[in-house]
Amino acid sequence: MEGAKDAASQEVHHCGGCNAGGNGNGKFLNPTPMLDELENGPWPSFISGFKGLAERTRKPMLRGVMDQLEYSYNTKMGYWKGGLVTVDGYGAGIITRYSMIKDKFPEAAEFHTMRIQPAPGLHYNTAMLRELCDIWEKHGTGIITLHGQTGDIMLQGIEQDKVQQCFDELNQKGWDLGGAGAGMRTGVSCIGPGRCENACYDNLKLHLTALKHFVGVLHRPEWNYKLKFKFSGCPNDCTNAIMRSDLAVIGTWRDAIQVDRAEVKAWTEKNGMDALVNQVINLCPTRAISLKDGEMHIETKDCVRCMHCLNVMPKALSPGRDRGISLLMGGKNTLKVGVNMGSLVIPFMKMETDEDIEAFIEQIEEIIDWWEDAGLDHERIGETIERVGLKQFLDGVGLEADINLVSRPRDNPYFKAPY
Amino acid sequence: MSSYQRTWKTIESGPHTYEEALHPVVRKNYGKWKYHEIPKPGVLMHVAESGDAIWTVRAGTPRQDTVDMVRVLCDIADKYADGYLRFTVRNNVEFLTPNKEHVEPMIAELESLGFPVGGTGMCxxxxxxxxxxxxxxxxxxxxxxxxxxxxxxxxxxxxxxxxxxxxxxxxxxxxxxxxxxxxxxxxxxxxRPPRINHDHLAMVCELPKAVARCPVAAIRPTVVNGKRSLMVDEAKCICCGACFGACPAMEINHxxxxxxxxxxxxxxxxxxxxxxxxxxxxxxxxxxxxxxxxxxxxxxxxxxxxxxxxxxxxxxxxxxxxxxxxxxxxxxxxxxxxNMIDSYRHARTTFNQSAHVRF
The missing domain is CATH 3.30.413.10 (Sulfite Reductase Hemoprotein, domain 1)
Known part of the structure; x- marks a missing residue:
């Protein structure tokens, strides 16, 4: 890398004695003065964590990786390249990393990551987590990211020839690899009905069922590009599904917000009428709330289920009883059409019975079939919809056009209709 | 390869199951929560329709963790939260306990171990x-x-x-x-536009993929020193680095x-x-x-x-x-x-299409 060479020629620190190891003080690690700066300050330091682990376990890969990271901090360049490592029968789930400068840091020659799918909602008991740690320490470095941006447990730092055995031992304890490449990816759920009063459907169950259903293409990617599910229990969207997933499953309800009048009164007495007006009524985006005879009144037909008033008065207000999900599609970041927010494609679906879940998964299969036909290589589904057209997408997957799918009807007259 | 002889047949199980990872009080009141309060920073109290309450203590982590740190978190969970814990999408750890009297000692122990308790509400x-x-x-x-x-x-x-x-x-x-x-x-x-490593490019890249990756069509095929390679129209290039992901010879980092x-x-x-x-x-x-x-x-x-x-x-x-x-x-x-004026697709949607002006 040209930039790296520029920087390397100016470098101040060079780890010449890495292979010898230690700094002469009985320490296993080599000096890392740049990284040591990240041990200062009150926030817990990942560098202190790495150093403690390395000094205890004396794993050469940890030392090599620390040395290479210190080198990156000096040269301001990264030095990992990808490759292809996997386990029997799978085509994804191991993120392969080889050092580009292994002559300099032979202990960092390999530093592969195993993506592991956690339980929906990121719930653990200590027995399963300790088991995971023990298997991981046996075969790998012991570095764990909780969690990666797509929702995986990331076990970082293993050599190619240890991957299969590590996976087999994890798999026997109920763990499976996560997604990578052009296939289904690991899903994410908020805490859902596990603790939240706003959960409008059992997102943990839907997450588990859907990801088990698509497990084949998660392990053996064969689509145009990646496809991510995120399951948020309500429109607060704590999993950032709208923006971060191709398939954003967001809980909602159709009937009136449930109001506990006594608790509204108690809230108003505690916080004052100014707060009721300024923080609840005035902030309703569709002016669905008004004062009637001094009491808060919500006009259900004006409500868009934004969650604000429920967030302010959690004891007094709850989602309605007729609950289900909205499906939004197409959320993704910048590359390459610019940031794409997910947009609504199914305003409402019930999600209570196993049949509801089955119908949902069938609909998703229709959508994926369409994308496989209509999409281009390296095109996320939102980009395909933008290129081909929402109307054409709806036709292709058998969904109804609904005014809720647009913020307003078209503003230009150039179109062809089958009159 | 190592000497490992495989006997295990893979079970493609997908996500780990969650029921055994839920605290018994959570399992009992699953989907039947009524409301929550934030008694103090870093602490949530959720009350179920049954009248059961569960307290959550939330703390920050480095995200880039180690088995040693995870075991410490497990020790805390075993001591104060009946052996259950979870993580938030913002990498905070949460311990759920039905015992209110565990909250303060748990906070003290987390803080003494260097885990900041917080991350709730308006923070x-x-x-x-x-x-x-x-x-x-x-x-x-x-x-x-x-x-x-x-x-x-x-x-x-x-x-x-x-x-x-x-x-x-x-x-x-x-x-x-x-x-x-x-x-x-x-x-x-x-x-700065990418510098192109012409010696490696044809070996490490699929040329059409790298060309197709460019959002402004600034990459074109060319021949350099008799080898197939790519060139970048530097006037068009917006320095996004998209090509680097498809082709490591398009060296964007510097x-x-x-x-x-x-x-x-x-x-x-x-x-x-x-x-x-x-x-x-x-x-x-x-x-x-x-x-x-x-x-x-x-x-x-x-x-x-x-x-x-x-x-x-x-x-x-x-x-x-x-x-x-x-x-x-x-x-x-x-x-x-x-440079903060948008110049990409749909840029005009960010222009002020009105006479609303702030003075």
């Missing part, structure tokens, strides 16, 4: 971030180090609840922006020409306003390890102005919508420049 929560130099194959900077530096500077704001509303942060080590939309985001911005930009106003929640994307408010900041002081300084300016001027429940983007971008730049001391 600056922990950073959603990427891998960086530690593990990514295309990063222009580190992630965990930037995050550690940022969180040191907003440690107090993580632990108390004094902001107008919650503040979500993210960082990303290239313009792909894996960190995502956030109230305040730090994203790498390259300032210690001096890969800079930082700061973006504000992203929001995923539907509460009040519709979800929104971020706008750029500072750029050309140096990539300055190990502490990136120029970046944390900008974040400090934005948070100070937002804390002083935001009304209750206004997220950063909503605050700016009310006061206007002109006042945002005045109150933060940041400088608007013509």
């Amino acid at each position: 600056v929560s922990a950073v959603s971030h990427t891998q960086g130099w530690l593990h990514c194959d295309i990063p222009a900077t580190d992630a965990s180090g930037v995050v550690k530096s940022m969180m040191d500077s907003v440690y107090k704001e993580f632990k108390d609840m004094q902001m107008p509303n919650k503040v979500r942060l993210s960082t990303s080590c290239c313009s792909i922006n894996c960190g995502g939309q956030a109230d305040i985001a730090i994203v790498v911005k390259h300032t 210690p001096e020409h890969s800079k930082f930009a700061v973006w504000v106003g992203g929001k995923n929640s539907n509460a009040r306003t519709k979800p929104s994307t971020m706008s750029i408010v500072a750029h050309n900041l140096p990539n300055n390890p190990p502490r990136w002081p120029e970046v944390t300084e900008v974040i400090g300016k934005i948070l100070t102005a937002y804390k002083a001027g935001g009304r209750p429940w206004e997220r950063v983007g909503e605050w700016i919508n009310r006061i206007g971008w002109k006042r945002f730049f005045e109150e933060t001391g940041l400088t608007f420049d013509d």
Whole structure:
């Protein structure tokens, strides 16, 4: 890398004695003065964590990786390249990393990551987590990211020839690899009905069922590009599904917000009428709330289920009883059409019975079939919809056009209709 | 290969099951929660229809953890939370206990071990971030180090609840922006077109894929020294780095020409306003390890102005919508420049198509 060479020629620190190891003080690690700066300050330091682990376990890969990271901090360049490592029968789930400068840091020659799918909602008991740690320490470095941006447990730092055995031992304890490449990816759920009063459907169950259903293409990617599910229990969207997933499953309800009048009164007495007006009524985006005879009144037909008033008065207000999900599609970041927010494609679906879940998964299969036909290589589904057209997408997957799918009807007259 | 002889037949089980990972009180009241309160920063109390209550203690972690640290968290969970714990999407750890009397000793022990208790309500929560130099194959900077530096500077704001509303942060080590939309985001911005390694290009890249990856059609096939290669129209190139992901010979990263930009106003929640994307408010900041002081300084300016001027429940983007971008730049001391005018697809949707002017 040209930039790296520029920087390397100016470098101040060079780890010449890495292979010898230690700094002469009985320490296993080599000096890392740049990284040591990240041990200062009150926030817990990942560098202190790495150093403690390395000094205890004396794993050469940890030392090599620390040395290479210190080198990156000096040269301001990264030095990992990808490759292809996997386990029997799978085509994804191991993120392969080889050092580009292994002559300099032979202990960092390999530093592969195993993506592991956690339980929906990121719930653990200590027995399963300790088991995971023990298997991981046996075969790998012991570095764990909780969690990666797509929702995986990331076990970082293993050599190619240890991957299969590590996976087999994890798999026997109920763990499976996560997604990578052009296939289904690991899903994410908020805490859902596990603790939240706003959960409008059992997102943990839907997450588990859907990801088990698509497990084949998660392990053996064969689509145009990646496809991510995120399951948020309500429109607060704590999993950032709208923006971060191709398939954003967001809980909602159709009937009136449930109001506990006594608790509204108690809230108003505690916080004052100014707060009721300024923080609840005035902030309703569709002016669905008004004062009637001094009491808060919500006009259900004006409500868009934004969650604000429920967030302010959690004891007094709850989602309605007729609950289900909205499906939004197409959320993704910048590359390459610019940031794409997910947009609504199914305003409402019930999600209570196993049949509801089955119908949902069938609909998703229709959508994926369409994308496989209509999409281009390296095109996320939102980009395909933008290129081909929402109307054409709806036709292709058998969904109804609904005014809720647009913020307003078209503003230009150039179109062809089958009159 | 090692001498390992396989006998296990893979079970393609997908996500780990969750029922055994739920606290018994959670299992009993699953889907039947009534309301919650935040008795103090870092503590939630959820009450179920049955009358059961469960207390949650939330603490920050480095995200880049170790088995040693996870075992310490397990010790805490065993001691105070019947052996159950969970994580939030912003990398905080949560311990759920039905025993109120466990809350204060648990907080004391977490704090004594260096885990800051907080991250609830109107706070600056922990950073959603990427891998960086530690593990990514295309990063222009580190992630965990930037995050550690940022969180040191907003440690107090993580632990108390004094902001107008919650503040979500993210960082990303290239313009792909894996960190995502956030109230305040730090994203790498390259300032120079890629340098092309013609010796390696044909060996490591599929040429049509690299050409197709460019959002502005600036890459063309060519022949260099008798070898098939690519060229970049540098006048057209927007220095996004998209080609580098497809073709490592398109060397975009550079210690001096890969800079930082700061973006504000992203929001995923539907509460009040519709979800929104971020706008750029500072750029050309140096990539300055190990502490990136120029970046944390900008974040400090934005948070100070937002804390002083935001009304209750206004997220950063909503605050700016009310006061206007002109006042945002005045109150933060940041400088608007013509590079902040959008020039990409749909740019006109960001122009002021009205006579509404702020003086």
